[in-house]
Amino acid sequence: MHALVPKESNDTSREGTLTLGIVKRTEDDLTQWLATESGFISGLCHYDSEPVVLEPYQQALLDNRSRFRWVAKSRQVGFSFLFALEALARCHLRDGHTAVFVSYNLSDAVEKVLIARQVYEELPLAFKKKLVTDAKTELAFESNAKGRRLSRIISVPSKPPRGKRGDAYLDELAHYVNDREVYTGSTALILRSHGQLTGCSTPLGRRGIFWEIASQELRKYPHHTRQQVPWWLCRFFSLDVRRAAVEAPLMSTEERVVRFGRPVLIEQFDSLPQEDFQQEFECLLRRRVLQLLALRAHPPVHHRRATARPGHLRCARAPGAPGGGLRHRPHARPLGAGRLRGGGGPLHVPHAEELRGRPLRGAGGPSAPLPLRPARGAPQRRPERHRHEPRGEPRPRLPPGGGGELHERVQGALGDRLQNSAPAPRRHPAARA
Template identity: 30%
Template sequence: MEPTNKKAEVRSQKSRARRTRESGVRGAAQVPLYPYQERWVRDGSRFKLAVKATQIGYSFAAALEAVRDCIRHRTLWIVLSRGERQSLEFMQKARELAQALRIVGSKLETSFFEKTNILQHEVKFPNGSRIIGVPANPDTARGYTGNMILDEFAFHQHDREIWAAAFGRMSRGELKLRVISTPNGQRGKFYELAKEAGLVDVGVRSQESEVRSQKEKQILRFAQDYSRSSDFFATGSNNHPTSIWSGHWCDVHLAKRLGCPINAVQLRQALGDEESWQQEYECVFLSDSQNYIPMELIVESEHEQATTALPLDWRADGGRECYFGYDVGRVRDLAVVAVVEKVGDVYWTRALIEMPKTKFSAQEQVIGDVAPLCVRGAVDATGLGMEMAERLAQKFPGRVEPVSFTLARKQDLAMRLKQQFEERRLRIPESRELRRDLNAVKREVTSAGNVRFDAERTEQGHADRFWALALALHAAGSGASAASGEIESERESYDAERGGSIYEAEKEPWAETVGGMQ
């Protein structure tokens, strides 16, 4: 009888495990989703690609699909995100879903989900399934073999190398590949993949586009009947029947119509930049052929260790070779101070101090804090900046250079800045505003044959961050030698009128744990 009892116990354990998995899948299936998220989760195609507006929940849907797959059978999902911060954000979604399933499991009186191991970069399920989140680079892509999620792939540095490595690691068997991103110009591997899937021409400027309307009607019809599969995006409506991709597309307007609580009008007004709105919210792949510094160069130079505020220990650590640039502004334009540090042959952005509609007296005090920390600085001496530049040059003799923005000088500034990007000798922080300013300046040839560098003036400024950074690099290239010894600022921080400090804010105790490399 004993062998029979053991067999019965084994069958009972297998039955409980099966019921647990089924209940977990049912629990995951009960997570409330918008129709476009539901379609993504239910689409079991091996190769899926989504062109989507920012912040409408596609990463959450991708995390849910991975969690459901991990419950069903033993498998591995690798999530490649743009950087450490983005990787943590994606894994936070996976952790929240796993924790929710623990609650479901307790109600079903099963201990299966209690054994789920939830870490910062990994979720490990009792059946051996794992979800791992890592920053994207070719080496991490080669480090695992499993299902792959390339999150915000259009913004990955070294995207072609990452693509080759990731595709090679999931090509065997029936491993799956998910590529998700907001558009980032008509360049890069994501643009090529979206074009192959027939999703490039969907996000057009005209809201009445026939192609766009057809796509939306297909999704709306699918939303009314989840039980059937839709092959419209898998084959594409733009004569792409041979594409391997099951394509998904959703802009802010479609997301709103399908229930996502978005105030599109308010968002558009707050953003204040039509091109950014079209690309990030309306899924338009914009061409930047006229822009002097291509977006690809800008994105490749972004680094998590480049900062927008000086570290708190900056004053105590002397001997740094720093330079600053100051683009003067008052009402129409934004006043910006950029600080770069030369480390070896690379310039690292250490601060971007923005002063909207700030009194000149307060701006001058800011320079009083910054200049003593730097070897040299360059100040915009054009128009409103002339008097300011003269005063600062007198106050800091040999350390501040007034720079008049003539056509020839602006050409020199712009060319020097672009050269640093091309030679990979500049590191900048991840910032939508900085990215927009750097990409906004255009090179034009006037009727007289002169070369002109300028950007359209908007409510957000006049590419002021571009010129502040260019001035800082100009100061670095002026032949000044590095200061020796420790240089201390005359003031601890900005006064109350200026509303802050040139140093990064004190963090709460939990910030180091949660923020990581932010």
């Protein structure tokens, strides 16, 4: 190995000038370089029969010795590939090392083990450890030294990796359904092993534990080191990485795509809405306004029949707190007609546009209008309908105390019918048989 170092010039006529000299490295320097993760990957690892070339941001992650590493990244910039290489290098450089991958689903978990397995096959034979476990979600390597300790690579879908210790890689953490539970169950893995916890993901809105740690808007996380990798830092997407690292953050999205984007990235920009492109490739959080759906919040309704007056009256009551169930389609009554009661009751939610401009009761606005229906338990006056009376015809509205010629005719007809009809004789149960 060679290195270029500055040397002072002996020519007094040109003061302040420097010349470059070549200093040869020794075998010990080469050994020390190969003993690091970046040296092992760059010097020994091949993928698809080509040597692995690390990006500057990948090299920065390998050199980061913090206990908590947090990376907000663009899509397809090679961090899942880097995690597999780092785990493979540490399994060969250390005895008894364990690396645990936590992925979004099972297929992603299998993919990381497959990458590590392929790179292992292309390692020089003199540096290989013996592969004793070769499964879809686990690789185990036996040490060449005395003791024959095992180093493992374990990959699991999105669940807390309890019962293990070592390095933990939480890939695409923002997209987990149980992201907070996975993060809480993964922090203890690095306690006794002096390992590292790495959280890496493409952002997914202003939610979840990944956003909380990356932005620190809710509280501070002082022990986490943060790294942000947009598309213009990757040589597969950017035409000039060095200039883009300086100039692209000061440009708009369209300007930097036109100035530094390769054709494959320009196709992505034309195929996605701008806010989706910013979130997937520029690590910007998407802000969308959620609209209320046309739902009717209503608990389950139980029907009962009351016989306080002649005839049957069908009543409905809704026990429990409001919101026990959801019914689609807006209700015909306006919002002011709904009410909340201590024992529960219906809560009608109209369209979102109907909520705008309506004052809230108890918040300084005018008082809500009186309910259109009587409260529970109040006497209800409803005109009685005979069971044989057709529903399509209008019914006469009688006064509460009765009266009128029609009322007297109906009462007289009912009395004559009851007097003329004799009760049917009751038969003994034994006679029916």
